[in-house]
Amino acid sequence: xxxxxxxRQEMLTLLPRLRRFAYSLSGSLEEGDDLVQSAxxxxxxxxxxxxxxxxxxSWMYRIIQTIWLNQxxxxxxxxxxxxPNIVEEFALDARIYERTEAxxxxxxxxxxxxxxxxxxxxxxxxxxxxxxxxxxAADALGVPIGTIMSRVARARRKLADAVxxxxxxxxxxxxxxx
Amino acid sequence: xxxxxxxxxxxxxDGVLSDGERAAVAAYLLGDAEARELVEKYRTSxxxxxxxxxxxxxxxxxxxxxxTVLNAGTVAVATAEPPAQRIxxxxxxxxxxxxxxxxxxxxxxxxxxxxxxxxxxxELPAGGFGIAIGPVNxxxxxxxxxxxxxxxxxxxxxxxxxxxxxxxxxxxxxDRRARPCREFELLTTAKERQPVAAGIACRSDGRxxxxxxxxxxxxxxSDRPDYVPSGLTEKxxxxxxxxxxxxxxxxxxxxxxxxxxxxxx
Numbered sequence: 001x002x003x004x005x006x007x008r009q010e011m012l013t014l015l016p017r018l019r020r021f022a023y024s025l026s027g028s029l030e031e032g033d034d035l036v037q038s039a040x041x042x043x044x045x046x047x048x049x050x051x052x053x054x055x056x057x058s059w060m061y062r063i064i065q066t067i068w069l070n071q072x073x074x075x076x077x078x079x080x081x082x083x084p085n086i087v088e089e090f091a092l093d094a095r096i097y098e099r100t101e102a103x104x105x106x107x108x109x110x111x112x113x114x115x116x117x118x119x120x121x122x123x124x125x126x127x128x129x130x131x132x133x134x135x136x137a138a139d140a141l142g143v144p145i146g147t148i149m150s151r152v153a154r155a156r157r158k159l160a161d162a163v164x165x166x167x168x169x170x171x172x173x174x175x176x177x178x
Numbered sequence: 179x180x181x182x183x184x185x186x187x188x189x190x191x192d193g194v195l196s197d198g199e200r201a202a203v204a205a206y207l208l209g210d211a212e213a214r215e216l217v218e219k220y221r222t223s224x225x226x227x228x229x230x231x232x233x234x235x236x237x238x239x240x241x242x243x244x245x246t247v248l249n250a251g252t253v254a255v256a257t258a259e260p261p262a263q264r265i266x267x268x269x270x271x272x273x274x275x276x277x278x279x280x281x282x283x284x285x286x287x288x289x290x291x292x293x294x295x296x297x298x299x300x301e302l303p304a305g306g307f308g309i310a311i312g313p314v315n316x317x318x319x320x321x322x323x324x325x326x327x328x329x330x331x332x333x334x335x336x337x338x339x340x341x342x343x344x345x346x347x348x349x350x351x352x353d354r355r356a357r358p359c360r361e362f363e364l365l366t367t368a369k370e371r372q373p374v375a376a377g378i379a380c381r382s383d384g385r386x387x388x389x390x391x392x393x394x395x396x397x398x399x400s401d402r403p404d405y406v407p408s409g410l411t412e413k414x415x416x417x418x419x420x421x422x423x424x425x426x427x428x429x430x431x432x433x434x435x436x437x438x439x440x441x442x443x
Contacts, residue, residue: 010422011247013390017312019234019243029233036239037246044250053354109226128224129231131313133383153185159227160219 003052010056011040017130018060024125025068027114035071039063058140065122065141072118105163112162116155119143123151124159179206181213191220193317235312314379314386319345324360324379324386325442328434332365348376350434354424357381358437359389361416378419381442390419 015036022032022039043050043063050059113121119141126137127148134152138145182190182203189195190203207214314321319335323345327333332346348361359380377391429437 006422006424008247009418012244013419013422015239015243015247016235019239020231023234024231032234033240033243037243040243040246041250044247105226106230109223109230112223113227113230124227125231128227131385131387133385135383149185153188156188156220156223157184159223160216163219163223163226 004047006052007047007050007056008044011043011060014057014060017057018064020129021061021125022064022068024113024129025065025118025121027110035064035068038067042067055136055139058136061126061140062142069118108162109159112159116158120151120155120158123148124155127152128156181210182206184216187213187217188220191217192224193315312388314388316385320362320364320379321386323347324362326438328431328438329360350429350437352426352429353380354426358429358442359423359425360386361420376416378416378423380423384443389423390416 018036018039019029019032022035023029024032026032026035039060043060050056113124116124122141123137126132126140127134132140134145134148137152138148141148179202186195186199186203190200190207193200195203207217314324316322316325319333323333324347327345327347329347329350332344334344344365346363346365348363350358350360353359357380359378361378362376364375375391377388379386379388381387
């Protein structure tokens, strides 16, 4: 099998993770899938730029991130996502909070992720969502390890602050079936 | 002890501190309710984050995406690598006519990561055990099996709502990047020990990461509307994952034992 076939096969197995990364960057499943589509097309048209044996996932993450940031700049705003007031609204009323369903706590987290600066969101997505090590994330995003560590720490602190109180713990940990 | 900084509390919440560090932080937390609450928020927000963006890990990718990967691009890389040596199947290199159904098999993820992956706090999906791509919690049954069990020696375990199950490592090998990898099976039901799912996890920066997984048991397609029956055996799907990883021949029992004793470093 040629190297191109190897790459295509590995890219197939990477699709779920690439889709998740793009989903977390853009805040939208559909837009995320468009991002992955563009990234795969770009990567496959530039296979000569990929060194066989190096990490395909890092290369793909970087392409996805590049395409996303270009779109963001072109649009002039950070994401297409949801009402950022949602976080403040829940913080203000503990009784609403207690009746909140699991679905809403997920919206709160998505909103918190959408509010993150782009570079923190990408670092969070690779380390906390995809389980990459700091080094792998640093290689994928082309920044020093220390930078990744501080971005992830700041992002996770913001997400932690978006979570309020023990009641959310009870309703947020997947005990409600979807 | 002074209040540990946020990073330490975060690491404590994630369970990645050394035994000594963990004990010290635990002792400190007994006297600091605010820090305890922050630790809890770190845990909760991480679980929610995982759940909030889990959809792509639970559904097969859109057909258009798969088609793009298979057909887009016209530039062929000049050098052809020698085919990776295959383990187990003896069927030879996967030819391209199998790639589309292979994709459907490889990408068939059995739902949310289950109890065997994440530990007691995760919910099992109705109707089956889940195995998902991604890092394995080292204190979960799968994590412990991958860390300590030799190939062919099963671990019997029970999950809440899951009934008795058995985890077994099938084979240990290195991939093209020389990372230690292990193919494992999850078998369930007390009587028949039917294999339910199988996967391959590789060692990546000090942890196990599931690189690919397939559902093995016959299950009704009706509970997964996005399921595309491949017409191929799951063994072919596993072979596909092995090929994608560039799997080298299986390690000897002695080499495997050395890796286990060295905690896979």
